[in-house]
Amino acid sequence: MAEEKKLLKVTIDNITVEVEPGTSILQAARKIGGDVAPPAMCYYSKLKGTGGKCRTCLVEVAAGSTADPRPMPKLVASCRTNVMDGMVVKNITSEKVIDARNGVVEMLLINHPLDCPICDQAGECHLQDLSYENGRPGTRYEFARRTFEKHDLGPYIQLHMTRCILCYRCVFTADQLTNKRVHGVLDRGDHSEIATYIHQSLDNDFIGNIIDVCPVGALTDKTFRFKNRVWFLKPVDAHRDCNHPGCKGKVTLWYRGDEVFRVTARKDQWGEVEDWICNECRFEKKKTSDWTIEGPTKVSRHSVISQGHYVGVQRPQEVLYDVLDGRKPKLLMDIHSVSEVNRPDIDLSKIEGPAHSTDFKND
Known part of the structure; x- marks a missing residue:
């Protein structure tokens, strides 16, 4: 019989989970889920070598391990740091992490143009979500933003380098999915x-996947540009028998009415591609007759795409009590103790029918 691997215990934000040796802190946090999982702009579990560049996943290691419980002197990148048995990690419970993450977001936005209203990535941009959750209310940067000329990458992909945050995901994707990578960091x-020499076209059969891995609007689909907004579209899971080796033909069709506006690879809850798809599926098959429809895509309720899209709705996992180590959150004010109107013995949520003045009067 094969010897069973010894599982390691790691505590993240007061929640303990068991993982296999070699698991990163980020993957362990994703196993818990919810707000405990740090954000990641450069790490991609499907691509080898990614991570350690954007610094948005920084965490505080309060105890290194059971054998050596000393804290690590600096914040560490959770995507590049493996767990140790007995390790104690702080993410959203650490003021240092929150302050550092705010600083990282501020740095990412120094040169990033604030053109969300005209960007095709709006509504599904990871930098948008990150800045909303961890950004500062204003900017201290007073100099001109860095700009680049538009770079032609062929008939299907548009590169706006001005929006790029240099996560290198597209470079790793081209390096690991295609036979010959022709673009990189100059x-x-x-x-x-990110550019190519002599403006070479990116024409590999799987090069369209760099659109899906880009966390911002630097790489966009030319066949979809400026045609619609993602929150007006209805995503539907579909598949077809694809002859390209390595392509399973499992995609998401984006409908408005009966028209398919774009085709993308399916993504998991962390925004990562589940199965790579070829250019033929992505750019050339935009008729319903080309596909076998499986049903509506399950969309996170936190996404603007979910508006009016109520398929597979589940209550999000509540981790607040676990993060607070079993303690209930403090009430800033108990309305019943200060109000001269509400009656403490009345539970408004249990009133049958509409509430009346007699339900509130404390006579």
Whole structure:
């Protein structure tokens, strides 16, 4: 019989989980789920070598392990740090982490253009979500933003380098999915940019996947640009028998009415592609007759795409009590103790029918 692996116990935000050796803190946190999982802009579990570049997943290690319970002196990137048995990690319960993450978001937005109203990525942009949850109310940057000229990448993909945050996901995707990568990072420092030499076209059969892995609006689909907003579309799961090796033909069709506006790969709850798809499925098959429809896509209720989309709705996992180690959240004010109108013995949620003045008067 094969020897069973010894599981390691790690506590993240007062919640303990058991994982296999070699698991990163980020993956352990994702196993818990909810707000305990740190955000990630460069890490991609489907791509080897990613992570450690954006620093949005920084966490505080309060205890290294059972054998060595000393805390780590600095915040660490959870995507690049493996768990140890008995490790204690703080994410949303650490003021240092919150402050550092706010600083990272501020840095990412220094050169990023605030053109969300005209960006095709709006509504499904990870940087939008990150800045909303961890961004500062204003900017302290007073200089001109870094800009680049538009770069032609062929008939299907548009590159807006000005929006790029240099996560390198597209480079790893092209390197690991295609036979010959023709684009990469040119120059150094604040002059670094994603580009190709002599404006070569990206025409590999799987190169369209760099659109799906891009967390911002730097790489967009030319066949979909400026045609519609994602929150007006209805995502539907579909599949077809695809002859391309490596493509399972499992996609998401984005409908408005009876028209398919775009085709994308299916994504999991962390926004990562489940199965890579070929260019033929993505760009050329935009008729319902080309596909076998499976049903509406399950959309997170936190996404603007979910408006009017009520398929598979489930109550989100509540981790607040676990994060607070079993303690109930403090009430800033008990309305019954200060109000001269409400009656403490009346539970408004249990009133049958509409509430009347007699339900509130304390005579």
